[in-house]
Amino acid sequence: MTVRTRYAPSPTGGPHIGNIRTALFSWLLARHHGGQFLLRIEDTDQKRYDPAAVDLIIEGLAWLGLDYDEGPGIGGPYAPYVQSERRELYRAAADRLLAQGDAYECWCSSERLDALRAEQTRKKLPPKYDRRCRDEAGRAASRGEAEAEARSCVVRFATPLSGAITLHDAVRSDVTFDLATLDDFVILKSDGYPTYHLAYMVDDEIMRISHVLRGEEWLSSTPRHLLLYGALRFEPPVIAHLPVILGPDGSKLSKRHGATSVFEYRDQGFLPEALFNFLGLVGWSLDDKTEILSREEFVQHFSLERVVRNPAVFNVEKLAWMNGVYIREMPLDQLAERIADRLERDLPANVPRPVDRGLVARITPLIRERIKLLSEVVDYTDFFFTDELRYSVEDLLGKAYRERPADAREALGRATDAVSALDTWSHDGLEAALRALAEERGMKAGDLFSVVRVAVTGRRITPPLFESMEILGQERCLRRLREAAEKL
């Protein structure tokens, strides 16, 4: 049997970190077995439909490198891959169930349903549809009312009133459900669109999906699905419910916890490689020590057996650490390219674009072990690109010269002299000259370097000073040193 999995998001917004983890696991499973991974858009809820979402979902998958074999845009043997374009299929399935007596039309108004629910909740009873339309008489009555108001009907599945059904979940032990707790759920809405329950399985059947991976929030609706598979005579796929991803407070990860869209992480300067690695480890592990795995290693080792059952809190700090690891391990030329892209967007508007790639290439080795996120780049490097340094006198003096600005001024003056006397402008020449100066004047080398640092870069935290000065060049450094002295 060839393994075919899919990512079937509802286009209601950008790709959520939780959904994308499910996509990642599904992709991994398919790739591990040399099978196929498909993308299918489940746009059956017109009220929440967001037309921009489909492109965002596709872009998010591409950014993470989750390529799909069939889906919108690229087609495939079971096209179309968008549910709103497949409505006759669901209608036909519903008709079959109607004909078999496994489903019935329900003409109840939403007002009646709401009132019913309210009443049940008030009495502390489980809210369930009362099956008024399940028998002929009730249905006729409801239908009369509905036609008077020109309302149409929904189709409900007729669940067995008793019995039990058990799910053999691929990551959990068997889960048994009491059918008496179920109600007759809607499979076809009054607007003619199917609900998720009907739509996904009709498509999975047609598209020959072998494994369904989804979030644990679906576990409680699985007994309905099992019933539906049976009534439709579908062979159920392997079903695996993945643990939910939690926010720091232990509730399901959502907007109020901060970033939930993969694009928010991208914009914060996370690398797709790092997010891939990190997400691959939320709910799955290789062994007792491996943290860093390449895409290929994930594909090679991934298995449903090692998916954990317990929910996981999303640990952004660890993701940031991992991002740093990826930044440090990335080949310099590749990193330089990403840094250049990032600078184009983060540098002040008056810095000419495109940024000087040669310059970026020289800077990259100086900052690569100092940054965890691409977003930190600009603060480390802006002084290479602009002469508008904004620092205060306090920054310049630092702790060492706070009480004696005159000494700082003198130090700067002597440093300027020492450095202007240099005939070769190199970092070791600079260091030798300034160390000699400190020695000669009885200054702490660190104190001297610190004033020079702020004078030349405008910042207290910078890449290595002498390398930076070498790149900046003699002329610019001298000018900045003099400007600094004038401030005192």
Add this chain to the structure above:
RNA sequence: GGCGCCAUCGUCUAGAGGCCCAGGACGCCGCCCUUUCAAGGCGGAGAUCGCGGGUUCGAAUCCCGCUGGCGCUACCA
């Protein structure tokens, strides 16, 4: 309220009866290196394995109960 899932350091996890008075990683704290900041090296604190009962010569690992957290309970997915 009902149904269901889950339960090992703050967090992610390893652990499928003796190898565990519990291993790794992030974070945290020291020290070293050092021109700032990092990175790196070394070391440390941190979990009586939610609680209570069993089973067993022996339990984090099996069983039962409890508690807690979470999820679902829509003509949303």
